Amino acid sequence: MAKSLPDSSKSSYVPDGEKQSRRIGPTSGWRLIDFGEVWEYRSLFYFLVRRDVKTRYAQSVLGIGWAVAQPVFMMIVFSVIFGQLVDVDSDGLPYVIFSYTALVPWTYFSGATGASTTSLITNRNMISKVYFPRLIVPFTAVFAKLVDFFIALILVGVLMAWYGIFPSVWAILLPAYFLVMVATVAGLGMWLTALAIQFRDVSYGIPLAIQLLMYLSPVVYPVAIVPDRFRPIYALNPMSGVIDGFRSGLLGATTPQMDLLIIGGIVATVLFISGAFYFRRTERKFADVG
Amino acid sequence: MSEIALSVEHLSKRYRIGLEEKRADTFVGSAINLIRQPERNFRRLVSLSQFGSNGEDDASIMWGLRDVSFEMRTGEVLGLIGPNGAGKSTLLKILTRITEPTGGSATIKGRVSSLLEVGTGFHQELTGRENVYLNGSVLGMGKSDIDRRFDEIVEFSGVERFIDTPVKRYSSGMQVRLAFSVAAHLEPDVLLVDEVLAVGDAAFQKKCLGQMDRVAEEGRTIVFVSHNMSAVRNLCKRGLLLEGGTVVEDGPMDEVMNKYLEVDTETLPEEVWDDPSTAPGDERVNLRAVRVTSGGKIIPEIGYSKSFDIEVDYQNLIPDTEIGVSIHIRNAMGDLVFTSSNSPDANQGNDSWYGKPLPVGIYRTTCTVPSRLLNEGGYSVSVYLGGGFIKDKIVREIDVISFHIKDMERDTREFQGEWLGVVRPMLAWNTVVVKNG
Numbered sequence: 001m002a003k004s005l006p007d008s009s010k011s012s013y014v015p016d017g018e019k020q021s022r023r024i025g026p027t028s029g030w031r032l033i034d035f036g037e038v039w040e041y042r043s044l045f046y047f048l049v050r051r052d053v054k055t056r057y058a059q060s061v062l063g064i065g066w067a068v069a070q071p072v073f074m075m076i077v078f079s080v081i082f083g084q085l086v087d088v089d090s091d092g093l094p095y096v097i098f099s100y101t102a103l104v105p106w107t108y109f110s111g112a113t114g115a116s117t118t119s120l121i122t123n124r125n126m127i128s129k130v131y132f133p134r135l136i137v138p139f140t141a142v143f144a145k146l147v148d149f150f151i152a153l154i155l156v157g158v159l160m161a162w163y164g165i166f167p168s169v170w171a172i173l174l175p176a177y178f179l180v181m182v183a184t185v186a187g188l189g190m191w192l193t194a195l196a197i198q199f200r201d202v203s204y205g206i207p208l209a210i211q212l213l214m215y216l217s218p219v220v221y222p223v224a225i226v227p228d229r230f231r232p233i234y235a236l237n238p239m240s241g242v243i244d245g246f247r248s249g250l251l252g253a254t255t256p257q258m259d260l261l262i263i264g265g266i267v268a269t270v271l272f273i274s275g276a277f278y279f280r281r282t283e284r285k286f287a288d289v290g
Numbered sequence: 291m292s293e294i295a296l297s298v299e300h301l302s303k304r305y306r307i308g309l310e311e312k313r314a315d316t317f318v319g320s321a322i323n324l325i326r327q328p329e330r331n332f333r334r335l336v337s338l339s340q341f342g343s344n345g346e347d348d349a350s351i352m353w354g355l356r357d358v359s360f361e362m363r364t365g366e367v368l369g370l371i372g373p374n375g376a377g378k379s380t381l382l383k384i385l386t387r388i389t390e391p392t393g394g395s396a397t398i399k400g401r402v403s404s405l406l407e408v409g410t411g412f413h414q415e416l417t418g419r420e421n422v423y424l425n426g427s428v429l430g431m432g433k434s435d436i437d438r439r440f441d442e443i444v445e446f447s448g449v450e451r452f453i454d455t456p457v458k459r460y461s462s463g464m465q466v467r468l469a470f471s472v473a474a475h476l477e478p479d480v481l482l483v484d485e486v487l488a489v490g491d492a493a494f495q496k497k498c499l500g501q502m503d504r505v506a507e508e509g510r511t512i513v514f515v516s517h518n519m520s521a522v523r524n525l526c527k528r529g530l531l532l533e534g535g536t537v538v539e540d541g542p543m544d545e546v547m548n549k550y551l552e553v554d555t556e557t558l559p560e561e562v563w564d565d566p567s568t569a570p571g572d573e574r575v576n577l578r579a580v581r582v583t584s585g586g587k588i589i590p591e592i593g594y595s596k597s598f599d600i601e602v603d604y605q606n607l608i609p610d611t612e613i614g615v616s617i618h619i620r621n622a623m624g625d626l627v628f629t630s631s632n633s634p635d636a637n638q639g640n641d642s643w644y645g646k647p648l649p650v651g652i653y654r655t656t657c658t659v660p661s662r663l664l665n666e667g668g669y670s671v672s673v674y675l676g677g678g679f680i681k682d683k684i685v686r687e688i689d690v691i692s693f694h695i696k697d698m699e700r701d702t703r704e705f706q707g708e709w710l711g712v713v714r715p716m717l718a719w720n721t722v723v724v725k726n727g
Contacts, residue, residue, distance in 0.1 A: 020399070020400065021397055021398065022397070022399075022402070023395055023396070023397045024387060024390075024391065024396040024398070025390075025391060025395035026391055027390060041427075043427040043433040044427040046427075047424045047427045051413055054416065054420070058415040126410055126411055129388070129406045129407045129410045130386070130388065130404060130410050130428055131386050131387040131388050131404070284389075285390075288389055289335075
């Protein structure tokens with residue numbers, strides 16, 4: 001047996017004099033997120049995202065196919081009710097693709113917001129046993145759900161080919177809409193999970209609020225039917241702009257509503273920055289109250 | 291002399307503990323309480339982490355740590371000992387930055403790794419390989435560190451054949467071995483280890499202790515918390531004794547351990563309340579004295595081979611009160627060794643007054659503890675008096691007296707070492723020949 005026990009000479013450990021000192025003490029007030037530290041823990045972030053993605057559909061036959069199942073089944077229900085029975089206006093597009101294109105970002109929004117809200121609670125064992133930048137926890141949920149998002153997005157491409165629809169020039173704005181969507185979810189996630197670990201009500205209330213918010217977003221109907229006087233309020237929901245942007249960019253039946261993108265973008269930025277500060281301010285008590 | 295690796299200055303941490311809520315006596319009162327429940331819940335949840343300026347005297351505040359200071363040099367191995375609730379884990383949680391101190395500070399030089407639990411982040415659906423990477427990164431290793439040491443980790447754990455099987459198919463022992471192997475291959479400058487060796491089989495525990503010894507020899511600084519006294523003694527030259535959140539003793543391990551195994555010298559084998567107005571109790575009954583006697587004398591040190599009595603004196607102030615007496619015996623580690631009471635359920639003999647209405651007067655209830663039952667060491671006694679049995683606790687005196695059990699005949703015994711275990715009963719042993727040849 002050449003190698004039976006770990007050989008200490010192989011160890012790379014060298015005690016040296018040039019080591020960083022860290023001072024631990026009480027902190028207070030508002031602080032910025034320490035992005036340098038988050039970067040140091042990037043492998044943890046990577047493995048946590050992998051864990052979330054790999055384990056979500058473990059031991060299931062459809063596996064990752066479930067990522068598509070939710071928006072597809074909702075699309076079928078909506079197409080029957082709103083497309084056939086009620087006959088909601090769909091910008092002249094087939095209702096199937098009209099609703100599915102909206103359901104892809106919406107499913108991401110509702111799934112990732114829900115998962116990041118409960119993220120600190122489901123990972124509280126880890127939080128009370130080991131230190132790492134807590135921000136990684138809600139961000140893991142935000143990023144892990146993106147895998148589902150992109151898989152569901154492939155089906156949009158399939159439907160576009162089926163109906164012979166080509167993307168419009170406005171597709172160049174898609175990265176901006178994508179950023180607004182992720183920033184909104186991350187901002188909400190930071191706010192809500194920091195609140196939920198202190199007040200469990202938040203984790204019970206959020207699924208309810210998200211359901212209501214779907215009807216305040218242009219998922220089953222086009223933006224055009226929203227009366228002008230409600231428009232400024234309607235624009236405050238960043239998902240209004242995001243859904244409108246995905247439809248106009250991919251399906252090309254309408255042009256993007258710039259007021260929705262700009263106001264939505266501002267709201268998303270405010271949510272993200274304020275969420276980061278609130279999270280940072282409360283994170284020191286997560287291990288104690290969780 | 292090597293440099294300072296860890297320095298802790300006046301570290302304090304306070305927690306808020308739950309207080310009993312006021313109960314309403316009326317139906318309307320209860321209804322109002324029910325309606326106001328959300329508001330009260332909100333206040334309670336907020337108060338968990340907020341402390342007013344007058345917080346010092348608040349009954350719901352508990353200091354987990356109070357003004358703890360010490361220093362460690364590079365390469366030192368410190369054993370942190372103390373009874374349950376002494377603040378050992380709180381101290382580790384602050385040093386690892388899991389929780390923040392309320393006051394004071396700590397300075398640590400170099401990379402810190404902590405082991406408060408083995409297998410943090412392990413997921414049942416993931417394979418052994420994936421869990422090694424996940425757990426390693428949870429403990430602060432980078433992906434390249436894990437890549438480099440992966441083979442070593444797997445070999446150390448002895449689960450090579452199952453490394454690509456989901457860990458839910460592992461036995462619990464295999465999971466622990468794999469988790470510990472990851473932890474044993476951390477390369478920190480300062481390693482903080484909580485009671486984690488309690489898991490795994492004896493052979494693997496020994497292997498882990500060996501690995502930790504090796505880590506210590508490499509010149510790393512280690513803080514080690516354990517109730518396993520022999521492990522602590524083997525690994526650590528220096529000891530730090532915490533009690534009630536403060537440092538009681540800091541010095542060579544043997545001295546600190548001796549101090550720890552002595553029961554709190556502030557309590558004596560007898561406690562007497564002469565003045566009924568200050569005695570514990572209420573308008574029905576007062577506790578008047580608690581003592582431990584052996585051979586008719588009140589002595590703090592009782593021979594292992596002697597039986598002894600725990601006497602509880604109490605005064606009944608109202609005719610026809612029913613009073614039950616119960617005791618809890620704890621050892622120096624804070625473990626509850628046994629509880630007993632004078633109810634027939636726990637009584638070999640017959641206490642003729644038990645369950646009877648007592649006339650006014652002073653009573654003495656005595657519990658006789660047999661010889662050769664308790665192991666050597668210090669013990670404390672808690673006393674409870676209740677109307678009926680446990681239902682209505684009138685008196686609750688925790689750790690009110692203490693005593694020591696010592697084996698006076700050790701020198702004449704065949705085995706002169708220490709017997710392990712909480713108790714040391716004399717049992718019946720016998721050997722017979724089952725088959726000749």
